[in-house]
Amino acid sequence: MLFPRVGRKQPMLRIAWWAVVAFLCLGIALHLFPFYFMLVSSFKSGEEVLAFPPTFWPQDPSFAGWKLVFQIVQGSAGQLLDAPLWLFFWNSVQITFWVLVIGIPITSMAAYANSKLQRGPMARWSFLFFIGTLMMPAALTLIPNFLLTRNFPFALPNAPNIPGTDTAFPTFPIWDTHWAVIFPICFQAFNFLLFKGFFDTIPDSVIQAARVDGGSEFNIFRRIVLPMSVPVYAVTIWTAFSLAWDQFLWPLVVLQTPERMPMSVELYLLMERIVQSGGTSAEAAAAEAEVMQDMLGGGLSWNGLMVLAILQSLPVFIAFIVCREYLLRGIRLRGLK
Amino acid sequence: MxxxxxxxxxxxxxxxxxxxxxxxxxxxxxxxxxxxxxxxxxxxxxxxxxxxxxxxxxxxxxxxxxxxxxxxxxxxxxxxxxxxxxxxxxxxxxxxxxxxxxxxxxxxxxxxxxxxxxxxxxxxxxxxxxxxxxxxxxxxxxxxxxxxxxxxxxxxxxxxxxxxxxxxxxxxxxxxxxxxxxxxxxxxxxxxxxxxxxxxxxxxxxxxxxxxxxxxxxxxxxxxxxxxxxxxxxxxxxxFVATFIGSPPISVLPAAVTDGRLQLAGASWDLPSPVRAAVPDGPVDLAIRPEGWRLDEADGLAVSVRHIERLPTERAAFAYGTVAGRNVTVILPVDHPERDQLTATPDLDRAYFFEPDGERPLHTPGVLELF
Structure with a gap:
């Protein structure tokens, strides 16, 4: 409740209340407008999308974009994509699945251990260490991470030799596999923060009572802490889901084989081909023009891309709607975001 | 077990x-x-x-x-x-x-x-x-x-x-x-x-x-x-134990002993012989439980009463007041008339003596033999 119900008859309060409502409505409109434009653009024709000033309602609605996308999904749209779209979708699903399955238990258990099992200065140090990873700009870790995937577990261009010999340490090159995309975002410091914040609110005495009752630490976590924490799990699963689903730069860096790309990257590559105009040489320009010809000939334009963008953002929406109840409870619980 | x-x-x-x-x-x-x-x-x-x-x-x-x-x-x-x-x-x-x-x-x-x-x-x-x-x-x-x-x-x-x-x-x-x-x-x-x-x-x-x-x-x-x-x-x-245990709490009054007589707020009494052996001359803190007062005796102290709390089940009443600026509690019969002044004499056989501003007891009355 923003304002108490009691004094709402007061004129000043009433004005303030309506002002807040108007402000929130504006915020909602600003948030929803891109989605509206995306949806509307997908029904426009190729020329109308690029028309200026933009139209807010398709003058000549066409389903060309949607039809084309169905072909792309089935892989029957010629040279537009390297493989049918459902393959990239499936890649995204796999990556997201493993990020959640590995990441959420690790993050939550780390937070629980930090909140309830560690004590004294050590607890504070490890907390600061984990939170410190939030302050590290992603650009800074890009190259070390890349080297790590080449020679796991060494963040070096080449694995060092075993001392006294000429043979290098054995390494696990996970580069160009899905694992290279999954592992770095398994532990998310922000989710750690959410979990830790929640676990801190559980009274120590509940844990102590369970210990006196004879529950092992894992049993206490599973039987007593977990059922209390459903809302915070919903929030963290959702943030982890959207992060894993929408991540772009990192898979672009570590994945090389076209068939292994997640959907977010593939859509970008497709868009890139449309946007690029002109080349550095006559042959390149000619080749570009040919590709362009192919795509436009196939009917792909911005309207088709909008359909693909809708497909891309759909799972995040669905995930939100499915756990909306818990999300809102969790957000209210912690006053997040 | x-x-x-x-x-x-x-x-x-x-x-x-x-x-x-x-x-x-x-x-x-x-x-x-x-x-x-x-x-x-x-x-x-x-x-x-x-x-x-x-x-x-x-x-x-x-x-x-x-x-x-x-x-x-x-x-x-x-x-x-x-x-x-x-x-x-x-x-x-x-x-x-x-x-x-x-x-x-x-x-x-x-x-x-x-x-x-x-x-x-x-x-x-x-x-x-x-x-x-x-x-x-x-x-x-x-x-x-x-x-x-x-x-x-x-x-x-x-x-x-x-x-x-x-x-x-x-x-x-x-x-x-x-x-x-x-x-x-x-x-x-x-x-x-x-x-x-x-x-x-x-x-x-x-x-x-x-x-x-x-x-x-x-x-x-x-x-x-x-x-x-x-x-x-x-x-x-x-x-600490003396003041912590007992409700209402014990009253502590600063007093002095000279030649075996206890001086307190202008009045003085002879100390009983077991107490005299334990308490040296000089300043001393006298502590009295609510039940350790005798009422209406000639050599008593004037207690100005703040209020009286009646406890019918106990057939008693507590009088909360002050002696020489210190809080004291005195137990009264339940039918005691409401007055602003009381005359109460400490029962020195049932009184506690502590070293002034110290924790150590000099003399305690010992467990009451009821039966």
């Missing part, structure tokens, strides 16, 4: 901070206590005196920095709480919020590989033992229960598995007066019947007297005195 031996336990709490600034006093400072098999010990003290910490050390939830804890002579200092098998009631109930009342009681059996039937039966027995209306609490989640109801479930969770040792941390402080009385009697009966060794922490003297075979008075992480109520009341080991 267990004999508990707490041996020179010291406990410091560690701060969460990175730079340790904790140079304060320890939560427990060289605490030693022997609890006999089947005995109930009440632990009283003001808040922050280390009562709860002592319980946690005995339960194994907190590890002592120094010293040992033994159950039946077996050193359990390093043993995890899971393996000690004690029953504990926490001050904030500490019920498992995600389980219903029944689940709270059955959790012990869940983690101990007991059969479902056994758990069911024990829960049912406990529900009967806990009295009327307890069945209704079993089907509810703790968040829907009132404070008192939660506390009853917490007590039931503690007794459901017949532990050898009970640790109770203010288990009934949140019940309403009537239910508290009832539960107190119920717990006492239970302890008597099963002869379970119990440490019972409370801040309520009456409760401590009622529950405990012996009472421990704690202050600033140390045990001030251990003994029966009469020991504590009539032969306090320190000024």
């Amino acid at each position: 267990a004999r508990i031996d707490i041996d020179h336990v010291v406990k410091h709490y560690v701060d969460d901070r990175i730079v340790q600034t904790n140079t304060g006093r320890p939560a427990l400072d060289d605490v030693s206590l022997q609890v006999a098999d089947g005995e109930t010990i009440s632990i009283v003290g003001s808040s922050g005196c280390g009562k709860s910490t002592l319980l946690k050390v005995v339960a194994g939830i907190e590890d002592p920095d120094q010293g040992r804890v033994r159950y039946d002579g077996v050193d359990v200092t390093g043993v995890r709480p899971q393996e000690r098998g004690v029953g504990m009631v926490f001050q904030d109930y500490a019920l498992y919020p995600s389980m219903k009342g029944k689940g709270n009681l059955a959790y012990y059996f869940d983690v101990h590989d007991s059969s479902k039937e056994e758990a069911e039966q024990r829960v049912r027995e406990t529900a009967e033992r806990m009295g009327v209306g307890f069945d209704l609490l079993l089907g509810q989640v703790p968040t829907t229960l009132s404070g008192g109801e939660q506390q009853r479930v917490a007590i039931a969770r503690c007794i459901v598995r017949d532990p050898p040792l009970f640790l109770m941390d203010e288990p009934i402080c949140n019940l309403d007066a009537k239910l508290r009385e009832q539960t107190r009697v119920e717990i006492r009966k239970l302890l008597r019947k099963f002869k379970i060794t119990t440490l019972y922490v409370t801040h309520d003297q009456q409760e401590a007297i009622f529950m405990g075979d012996r009472i421990v008075v704690m202050r600033d992480g140390r045990i001030e005195q251990v003994g029966t109520f009469d020991d504590l009341y009539y032969t306090p080991a320190s000024r």
Whole structure:
């Protein structure tokens, strides 16, 4: 409740209340407008999308974009994509699945251990260490991470030799596999923060009572802490889901084989081909023009891309709607975001 | 059934901070206590005196920095709480919020590989033992229960598995007066019947007297005195115990002794011979219990009365007033007329003498021989 119900008859309060409502409505409109434009653009024709000033309602609605996308999904749209779209979708699903399955238990258990099992200065140090990873700009870790995937577990261009010999340490090159995309975002410091914040609110005495009752630490976590924490799990699963689903730069860096790309990257590559105009040489320009010809000939334009963008953002929406109840409870619980 | 031996336990709490600034006093400072098999010990003290910490050390939830804890002579200092098998009631109930009342009681059996039937039966027995209306609490989640109801479930969770040792941390402080009385009697009966060794922490003297075979008075992480109520009341080991035990509290008046006569607020009396031997000449602090005054004698002190509280069940009234600027409480007959002034004489045979501004008692009256 923003304002108490009691004094709402007061004129000043009433004005303030309506002002807040108007402000929130504006915020909602600003948030929803891109989605509206995306949806509307997908029904426009190729020329109308690029028309200026933009139209807010398709003058000549066409389903060309949607039809084309169905072909792309089935892989029957010629040279537009390297493989049918459902393959990239499936890649995204796999990556997201493993990020959640590995990441959420690790993050939550780390937070629980930090909140309830560690004590004294050590607890504070490890907390600061984990939170410190939030302050590290992603650009800074890009190259070390890349080297790590080449020679796991060494963040070096080449694995060092075993001392006294000429043979290098054995390494696990996970580069160009899905694992290279999954592992770095398994532990998310922000989710750690959410979990830790929640676990801190559980009274120590509940844990102590369970210990006196004879529950092992894992049993206490599973039987007593977990059922209390459903809302915070919903929030963290959702943030982890959207992060894993929408991540772009990192898979672009570590994945090389076209068939292994997640959907977010593939859509970008497709868009890139449309946007690029002109080349550095006559042959390149000619080749570009040919590709362009192919795509436009196939009917792909911005309207088709909008359909693909809708497909891309759909799972995040669905995930939100499915756990909306818990999300809102969790957000209210912690006053997040 | 267990004999508990707490041996020179010291406990410091560690701060969460990175730079340790904790140079304060320890939560427990060289605490030693022997609890006999089947005995109930009440632990009283003001808040922050280390009562709860002592319980946690005995339960194994907190590890002592120094010293040992033994159950039946077996050193359990390093043993995890899971393996000690004690029953504990926490001050904030500490019920498992995600389980219903029944689940709270059955959790012990869940983690101990007991059969479902056994758990069911024990829960049912406990529900009967806990009295009327307890069945209704079993089907509810703790968040829907009132404070008192939660506390009853917490007590039931503690007794459901017949532990050898009970640790109770203010288990009934949140019940309403009537239910508290009832539960107190119920717990006492239970302890008597099963002869379970119990440490019972409370801040309520009456409760401590009622529950405990012996009472421990704690202050600033140390045990001030251990003994029966009469020991504590009539032969306090320190000024703190004398002022802490007894309600209304003892009145302390600065006085002086010259040539075997006590001088106080303009009046003077001869000291009785046992007192004269113990109390040297010079300044002394005289402490008198409410019942240690004689009324309406010629050489009495003038007490200006603030108000009078009548206690019909006790056939008495307490007069709260001042003598020479110090608060005193005097017990009166219940039909004593309401007046602003009283004349009261300290009964020096039943008076306590302390060194001025010190803790040490010079003379205490000794346990009253009633029978």
